[in-house]
Amino acid sequence: MSEAGNNSPPNDLDSFLEMLRAAPGPARRSVDVARLLMSESTEAVLAAIVKDEFERQGE
Amino acid sequence: MRFEFASAPSSSGLSLPVLPEIPDGPIVWIEGRNGIGKSLSVRLLDLATGGSPYASDPEAWKSLRSGTGVITISANNGDELLFRLDPEGWADVPARQPWDELGTATIGGEPATREQIIERLRVVRIAGEEGLARAIGSQFVDLAAEVDELADRLGSRADAADTSLDALIRLLDHAASDRAESVAAKLAEAESSLQQADAALDPVSRRLRLLDQAIHAADSLEALTSRGPELIAQIEAIGQELHDAHRRRDDAVAELTATAASRPGSTATKELARIEKLVARREKAADKVALEVSQIAGAANVAPNGALVAEARAQIVRDLETETARRGDLARSDAVRAFLTRLLQLLADAEELEGRAVVLELSGQPVTRAILQDAAQARRSVLDQTDIAREVDATDERLRYLVEQHEALDAVADALGRLAHKRDMVREALAQLDQLESGLEGAKGQFRAAREKLDTAIQDAERLTLTKQEAERALAALAEGATEPELQDLVSAADVPAEELIPTRDALRQEVGDLVRAREEAQRAVDACRLAAAEAQAQQEQSRDLLASEPEWAWFRSAVGVRDWSAEWTDRVRRSAAEAREAVNAASRNTKGVADALRDIAAHVSDARALPAETPIIKAVIAACEERVRAEFMSETIRAALFDGAVVEAVDLRNPSVAWDEDGLRVIRPFSAFSSGEQAFAYIQARIEQVRKRADEHLLLVLDEFSAFIAGDRRRLLNRLLAERIHARAVSQVVLIVPLSQDYVTEAAEAGDAASPVLVRRAAEVERVGYFTEQAELT
Numbered sequence A: 001m002s003e004a005g006n007n008s009p010p011n012d013l014d015s016f017l018e019m020l021r022a023a024p025g026p027a028r029r030s031v032d033v034a035r036l037l038m039s040e041s042t043e044a045v046l047a048a049i050v051k052d053e054f055e056r057q058g059e
Numbered sequence B: 001m002r003f004e005f006a007s008a009p010s011s012s013g014l015s016l017p018v019l020p021e022i023p024d025g026p027i028v029w030i031e032g033r034n035g036i037g038k039s040l041s042v043r044l045l046d047l048a049t050g051g052s053p054y055a056s057d058p059e060a061w062k063s064l065r066s067g068t069g070v071i072t073i074s075a076n077n078g079d080e081l082l083f084r085l086d087p088e089g090w091a092d093v094p095a096r097q098p099w100d101e102l103g104t105a106t107i108g109g110e111p112a113t114r115e116q117i118i119e120r121l122r123v124v125r126i127a128g129e130e131g132l133a134r135a136i137g138s139q140f141v142d143l144a145a146e147v148d149e150l151a152d153r154l155g156s157r158a159d160a161a162d163t164s165l166d167a168l169i170r171l172l173d174h175a176a177s178d179r180a181e182s183v184a185a186k187l188a189e190a191e192s193s194l195q196q197a198d199a200a201l202d203p204v205s206r207r208l209r210l211l212d213q214a215i216h217a218a219d220s221l222e223a224l225t226s227r228g229p230e231l232i233a234q235i236e237a238i239g240q241e242l243h244d245a246h247r248r249r250d251d252a253v254a255e256l257t258a259t260a261a262s263r264p265g266s267t268a269t270k271e272l273a274r275i276e277k278l279v280a281r282r283e284k285a286a287d288k289v290a291l292e293v294s295q296i297a298g299a300a301n302v303a304p305n306g307a308l309v310a311e312a313r314a315q316i317v318r319d320l321e322t323e324t325a326r327r328g329d330l331a332r333s334d335a336v337r338a339f340l341t342r343l344l345q346l347l348a349d350a351e352e353l354e355g356r357a358v359v360l361e362l363s364g365q366p367v368t369r370a371i372l373q374d375a376a377q378a379r380r381s382v383l384d385q386t387d388i389a390r391e392v393d394a395t396d397e398r399l400r401y402l403v404e405q406h407e408a409l410d411a412v413a414d415a416l417g418r419l420a421h422k423r424d425m426v427r428e429a430l431a432q433l434d435q436l437e438s439g440l441e442g443a444k445g446q447f448r449a450a451r452e453k454l455d456t457a458i459q460d461a462e463r464l465t466l467t468k469q470e471a472e473r474a475l476a477a478l479a480e481g482a483t484e485p486e487l488q489d490l491v492s493a494a495d496v497p498a499e500e501l502i503p504t505r506d507a508l509r510q511e512v513g514d515l516v517r518a519r520e521e522a523q524r525a526v527d528a529c530r531l532a533a534a535e536a537q538a539q540q541e542q543s544r545d546l547l548a549s550e551p552e553w554a555w556f557r558s559a560v561g562v563r564d565w566s567a568e569w570t571d572r573v574r575r576s577a578a579e580a581r582e583a584v585n586a587a588s589r590n591t592k593g594v595a596d597a598l599r600d601i602a603a604h605v606s607d608a609r610a611l612p613a614e615t616p617i618i619k620a621v622i623a624a625c626e627e628r629v630r631a632e633f634m635s636e637t638i639r640a641a642l643f644d645g646a647v648v649e650a651v652d653l654r655n656p657s658v659a660w661d662e663d664g665l666r667v668i669r670p671f672s673a674f675s676s677g678e679q680a681f682a683y684i685q686a687r688i689e690q691v692r693k694r695a696d697e698h699l700l701l702v703l704d705e706f707s708a709f710i711a712g713d714r715r716r717l718l719n720r721l722l723a724e725r726i727h728a729r730a731v732s733q734v735v736l737i738v739p740l741s742q743d744y745v746t747e748a749a750e751a752g753d754a755a756s757p758v759l760v761r762r763a764a765e766v767e768r769v770g771y772f773t774e775q776a777e778l779t
Helices: A012-022 A025-039 A040-057 B036-050 B058-067 B116-122 B132-175 B176-261 B268-299 B304-329 B335-351 B369-384 B388-439 B444-480 B484-496 B498-549 B551-560 B566-608 B616-633 B634-642 B677-690 B714-727 B743-755 B756-770
Strands: A002-004 B002-007 B026-034 B071-075 B079-085 B103-107 B120-125 B358-362 B365-368 B648-652 B655-660 B666-671 B698-704 B732-739 B771-775
Touching: A002 B732, A012 A025, A012 B132, A012 B616, A025 A040, A025 B132, A025 B566, A025 B616, A040 B058, A040 B132, A040 B566, B002 B036, B002 B498, B026 B120, B026 B756, B036 B071, B036 B079, B036 B120, B036 B176, B036 B655, B036 B698, B036 B732, B058 B335, B079 B388, B103 B116, B116 B120, B120 B176, B120 B304, B120 B677, B132 B551, B132 B616, B176 B444, B176 B484, B176 B498, B176 B566, B268 B444, B268 B566, B268 B666, B304 B335, B304 B388, B335 B369, B335 B498, B358 B369, B365 B369, B369 B498, B388 B655, B484 B498, B616 B634, B616 B648, B616 B655, B634 B677, B677 B714, B698 B714, B698 B743, B743 B756
Parallel strands: B026 B732, B120 B698, B698 B732
Antiparallel strands: A002 B120, B002 B071, B026 B771, B071 B079, B079 B103, B358 B365, B648 B655, B655 B666
């Protein structure tokens, strides 16, 4: 028995990414950046990431 | 929704069978022979609507792309969705096949995108012939296909972000003050090296000059010692010969006079006496000018020769022109520097011009903004580093020398002209003597002989005068060399024994050559550093301006502001940009890594293939997949069927197994142990329950190869579940595909007239197309 194609529930990939984000390691940051890249304009993504890093560098 | 399929043969005549039709209806039962294209049709529909049915089956993909020509699929539910799949040119492996290169898709005759298709129709295919481990593995393959697609879409966005961050980092590098400081430090270092090279070269050069002077003095003294007496003797001998020539000249004149006087009453006698005095006077005048020429030419350091003097004057004129032009350039330096500064400012302000934009033409050749800017920058840099006042003084000094030399040569040329004139006068007087010959009746032969003697004597005197002058000049030149005490002083100052002068000088020449090359190299380094410093300065100003005011960098200003450009602030911003770039690239890289890890885990769970070495990403993906499967197992249906209602504690995908608590005992069981039909059916039910239709889509649920689940009570249970899902609008349409369960054709033939209408219809359809379809009841 197998399930194939675009056959998963609509939020299947999102729910998987959420689980991946909860896992220890570098995945959390990459998932966050990937979601930003897919949802915002390039300029908005760059501003958000650079600002985040800038604040982190200042800590 | 009703679906129709058709396949055309490929160019090599091959084609694969497809179902002609899947009828409309909520639950469609399809029962047919093997090999008529039941599963293929459903997979093609899945592929056309954006699914990845071949992701875990590359061999089936290869068979498909090489085994058929164009396949058309129509799906009709109001607007017609029409797909035309053309396997010609498909990728070797399914993972590399872009959807929009499968063929064409239209909705109501208009071209449609993948997103538009997915909004309208989605296919969920569940196959019932595999065990639990393979079913779980298949989920990961499907998920990998989705992550691949995400990675593809992410890639172009990440590339755009990476390009912007790369440009930002370069601008920040240019804008940072530490770069200018670094260039300045390099310049200081290069200048120090140049000073060291000068310091090393100067004493060696001085010593070499000293040795050259000493060797020259020694050579001069030796020449004076060896050639001096010879020249003096030669001058004395020439003087004697000259005296003899003058005497012969006087004798010839006397002979001429005597010849004329021997003719009594001759009118030529008086005239001859006059011409004799005239020749003698003019000869003396010519001798005087010849001496003057010798002195002036000696002072001008040129041989008393008209051709040589003319050549030397022409060279002086050329040198004067060159130096005059250079003097003019120097006089305009300030104006040129001001012009270059203004030009560079204008180019910097011309923001809309790209570096490759052509701004002017020179001799028909286009000149770009970048080239003009570099050239202007380099020229200004050279001017900035030139000591104009010192160059003007040096040029003026050279001009004064050339003018003096030119005047001296003019004087020599003038004296040579006067000498030529004096000699012409002598020749004129001699010509008058020739005229007297006609008046000397009877003594012509005697007169002519005396006249020839006179000519020879005059020519000898002129030749000997020149030869004597030459010898005297040579002697004077020798005498200008150093004296013996001077030589001793030089040898003492050089601190080298006289016999070691030449080998020491040769060794020093080698050393000076090396030092000169080292100095030239140091000078080039200084020039390059000065240029780099000028460029760094210009780039720093330009970069800061861009970041502070260009609309392109508004996002940057909104993120961090633009402050004082202090080293600390700039460094922090640079590190932030570098980290952001790494985060963007890591997101793209890790997304691909997640898809790969999902496939590796699927192969491990389904086919017991070894996992690759665990990277942080693989570890995270394993953890996420374990949580995903655990959540799935926690559904009520599966817990009841597989774990007797117990709570699933953990899923271990490294050793594909599940752990749960049973009466206080921890039970661990591998996936492969869940093999009973009841357990598998429970899992299938759970999967069906998880399927959820989106608002406006037509969700087609296909249950493929379900023969194992239609025996006994299961068909009734399945029908009930499917009807419930239809009623709940979780799915739009269900298609159940099973192989032929009996030989309908034979049974109908054997029953004859007793065959039921249903059997007759089924047998007729099977005989005609290999399968029959029926609508299942919605109970």
